[in-house]
Amino acid sequence: MLVNVHKLSILFLLAFLIGAKVQAQEWTLKQSLDTALLRNKALKMAANQLAAADLKNQESRSQLLPKVIATGDYKYFTQLPYQMLPQAAFGGPEGVYRAVQFGVPHTIMGNVNLRMPIYDPQVIAGIKISESYQELTEWQRVKTEEQVYLEVSNLYFNAQILKNQFAFLQANQVNGEKLERNVRLLFEQKLASRTDLDKVILQNQQLHSQLFQLQSQYLTVLQQLKLVIGLPLDWEMDVQTQVQIEESETPNPGLTADFRIQEVREKMLSQELKSIKNSRIPSVHLIANYGTTGFGYNGAPESFLDFYPQSFIGAQVSFPIFNGMVTSKKIRQKELELANATIQKSLVADQTQVQYQAALRQQATAKKQIQTTDSQIQLAESIYAKSILLQQEGLATLTDILLADQSLRAAQQSYLDAMVAYLKATLELKKSSATLLN
Numbered sequence: 001m002l003v004n005v006h007k008l009s010i011l012f013l014l015a016f017l018i019g020a021k022v023q024a025q026e027w028t029l030k031q032s033l034d035t036a037l038l039r040n041k042a043l044k045m046a047a048n049q050l051a052a053a054d055l056k057n058q059e060s061r062s063q064l065l066p067k068v069i070a071t072g073d074y075k076y077f078t079q080l081p082y083q084m085l086p087q088a089a090f091g092g093p094e095g096v097y098r099a100v101q102f103g104v105p106h107t108i109m110g111n112v113n114l115r116m117p118i119y120d121p122q123v124i125a126g127i128k129i130s131e132s133y134q135e136l137t138e139w140q141r142v143k144t145e146e147q148v149y150l151e152v153s154n155l156y157f158n159a160q161i162l163k164n165q166f167a168f169l170q171a172n173q174v175n176g177e178k179l180e181r182n183v184r185l186l187f188e189q190k191l192a193s194r195t196d197l198d199k200v201i202l203q204n205q206q207l208h209s210q211l212f213q214l215q216s217q218y219l220t221v222l223q224q225l226k227l228v229i230g231l232p233l234d235w236e237m238d239v240q241t242q243v244q245i246e247e248s249e250t251p252n253p254g255l256t257a258d259f260r261i262q263e264v265r266e267k268m269l270s271q272e273l274k275s276i277k278n279s280r281i282p283s284v285h286l287i288a289n290y291g292t293t294g295f296g297y298n299g300a301p302e303s304f305l306d307f308y309p310q311s312f313i314g315a316q317v318s319f320p321i322f323n324g325m326v327t328s329k330k331i332r333q334k335e336l337e338l339a340n341a342t343i344q345k346s347l348v349a350d351q352t353q354v355q356y357q358a359a360l361r362q363q364a365t366a367k368k369q370i371q372t373t374d375s376q377i378q379l380a381e382s383i384y385a386k387s388i389l390l391q392q393e394g395l396a397t398l399t400d401i402l403l404a405d406q407s408l409r410a411a412q413q414s415y416l417d418a419m420v421a422y423l424k425a426t427l428e429l430k431k432s433s434a435t436l437l438n
Helices: 002-023 029-039 041-062 121-188 194-229 257-278 326-392 398-432
Strands: 025-027 067-076 082-086 097-101 106-119 237-239 283-297 304-318
Touching (some): 025 029, 029 121, 041 121, 106 304, 121 398
Parallel strands (some): 025 237
Antiparallel strands (some): 106 283
């Protein structure tokens, strides 16, 4: 009864897979990557950050434009202000002063002020820093694109490996069912023991469980792939079964996005250091003002509200003399940050070289392993087929057949492991040689 339940379950699974293949469209790796570049959410955020960096650069450049500010002021004096007037100015004694209130209760002022930098080293440094930040953001976008490329490729390859593993297990299932029928017939003819039959049944049941686990893993990987691509999770999709092995020339080492990012960060720190040093240099601004002042009185014997214009144009020089050693401390801090950035850039370069050499070795080893395991699969299949024939003729035991079956499965798994290692090494080689997006 247990065997029949498993047979019904596997038939249901196969029917589900067939239906899924009919509904789901097979996506190539290129289609998946192209769609991810358009719909991936991380890439959309990186594009927004790049646009924000461009606006930041425009903001820095706007500091060179004139700034115009309009101000207005109205005051009503409930008590007029006092001024101390010397009595000598009116013919009185020297050194004697008298408090006098004068002015009008209503005062209205309106001014338009203009300020424009003629030479400001801080503004010029800020523009250069914003340009470097824009370059840094662009390289961070490239790095994000590489990460999406790697993530999509790895998930796609994992799905392909699971499909191939499923195909191997399906073929093993067919062999297992044939073997079970043969052993059951021998058992009915008293030529095989019940233990032999139970061994075959147990092996087939384990095979059925593995098929269900693989199906669950495959669906999980597909969901993760759709999430990274940016597709709706209920979107029907499938991957191609055949794994494409690229035969291309070994790329030469290049400057990776990680190295470029460290390079730009070092340049930004150098510019920030220069900006702090330039803060000791005087800055010159053009200033201008045009305004009017109104004086009003609403008492006897005559009320009035008169306006009088005022304007000026000039230049303003700002020169820092002493700020409590703050600038020197900032310079020392920035020098240490710059030194660390230089060390970090050198470290990234060394790490990239190590990763490149390791990927070369892993790719060569995996490629040779693929060829070896492919031959082993063919040999294991031949041994299994011959063992079945010998068993039918009474020249081989069930143990020989089970060992042959285990050897075949081991060869299949070794082939899949070698395929995974080759694909991952190829991606790592492209990443460390800065050719991943080419």
